[in-house]
Amino acid sequence: MELSDIKIIGVCGSGSMGAGIIQVAAQTGFTVKVLEANEQAISRGKSIIEGGLKKLVDKGKMAPEERDAVISRITFYTDASNLNDVDFIIEAVFENMDVKKELFQRLDKVTKDNVVYASNTSSLSITEMASFCKRPNKFIGMHFFNPVPVMKLVEIIPALQTDEDTIKLARGLAEKFGKTTVLCKDTPGFIVNRLLVPMMLDAARLYEAGIASAEDIDNAMVLGTNMPMGPLKLMDFTGVEIAYYVGNIFYEYTKDPRFNPPDIMRKMVKAGYLGMKTGKGFYDYTKKD
Numbered sequence: 447m448e449l450s451d452i453k454i455i456g457v458c459g460s461g462s463m464g465a466g467i468i469q470v471a472a473q474t475g476f477t478v479k480v481l482e483a484n485e486q487a488i489s490r491g492k493s494i495i496e497g498g499l500k501k502l503v504d505k506g507k508m509a510p511e512e513r514d515a516v517i518s519r520i521t522f523y524t525d526a527s528n529l530n531d532v533d534f535i536i537e538a539v540f541e542n543m544d545v546k547k548e549l550f551q552r553l554d555k556v557t558k559d560n561v562v563y564a565s566n567t568s569s570l571s572i573t574e575m576a577s578f579c580k581r582p583n584k585f586i587g588m589h590f591f592n593p594v595p596v597m598k599l600v601e602i603i604p605a606l607q608t609d610e611d612t613i614k615l616a617r618g619l620a621e622k623f624g625k626t627t628v629l630c631k632d633t634p635g636f637i638v639n640r641l642l643v644p645m646m647l648d649a650a651r652l653y654e655a656g657i658a659s660a661e662d663i664d665n666a667m668v669l670g671t672n673m674p675m676g677p678l679k680l681m682d683f684t685g686v687e688i689a690y691y692v693g694n695i696f697y698e699y700t701k702d703p704r705f706n707p708p709d710i711m712r713k714m715v716k717a718g719y720l721g722m723k724t725g726k727g728f729y730d731y732t733k734k735d
């Protein structure tokens with residue numbers, strides 16, 4: 447299959463990541479068929495996409511007619527058999543191997559023979575997922591970043607079984623979406639999280655040891671390295687529990703102590719101090735100043 451043969455894209459899951467991928471694919475001009483778990487999730491996905499497009503229209507970056515055309519290219523389903531004519535599938539369902547395995551096996555019963563499956567997983571093995579599928583050579587990782595319409599990077603992660611054509615197609619498709627790709631072997635954290643997660647955990651270790659305040663750690667990294675957001679604020683923004691769980695998964699796999707989350711994070715997760723969404727994390731968001 448050539449890049450120009452890809453006409454219909456299937457996206458599984460329309461949560462934070464899936465919705466962004468759907469928006470970008472439809473904006474690129476593809477017909478997008480979305481598979482979701484239930485009607486409630488479909489409503490949520492639709493409203494995330496409509497919100498994303500509204501921002502573009504409000505800023506004058508997209509005409510209302512173009513928004514309507516983008517929306518008309520997207521159809522939602524709960525029955526996998528509707529994905530029988532898609533050329534390329536991007537999976538963004540829950541980060542759980544059993545959920546993903548069940549989904550790929552269901553898709554295998556209905557999809558075309560030359561379809562490519564790409565997973566947007568952040569922490570699971572691409573090679574293991576490929577091994578569950580009928581055509582492991584047509585399986586690959588495509589790791590997008592949040593928010594997908596804004597973030598320019600896609601990490602491309604071939605499984606041990608992936609063939610060269612599939613790598614070429616995945617890179618070509620991401621570039622058609624307007625993204626820049628980097629190629630990385632199937633390894634915990636790929637490139638970005640392999641470097642970012644230990645740095646965030648180290649920042650929590652400095653905080654735990656009382657070496658500096660949260661504000662000073664973040665200010666030091668923002669002003670000293672030009673990061674747009676300090677590591678502790680970033681964890682509060684994305685959810686302290688995410689860095690905690692991801693660190694644990696990588697630690698279990700690599701036994702590298704850099705990935706072992708500090709005790710303060712375990713306690714914060716237990717206490718429900720998950721960051722902005724719960725009002726408290728490394729910072730207190732309930733204070734009015």
Ligand SMILES: NC(=O)c1ccc[n+]([C@@H]2O[C@H](COP(=O)([O-])OP(=O)(O)OC[C@H]3O[C@@H](n4cnc5c(N)ncnc54)[C@H](O)[C@@H]3O)[C@@H](O)[C@H]2O)c1
Nearest residue numbers: 459460461462463481482483487538539540541567568592
């Ligand atoms: N959130 C991030 O910053 C981020 C970044 C990069 C990659 N990822 C990865 O993207 C994937 C999705 O993450 P998210 O943050 O969008 O999660 P999310 O919880 O916001 O969305 C997941 C969606 O998948 C749907 N879903 C669950 N099981 C399904 C099934 N069997 N069939 C169809 N749909 C199903 C859910 O209804 C939900 O809408 C995960 O693998 C995650 O590791 C997340």
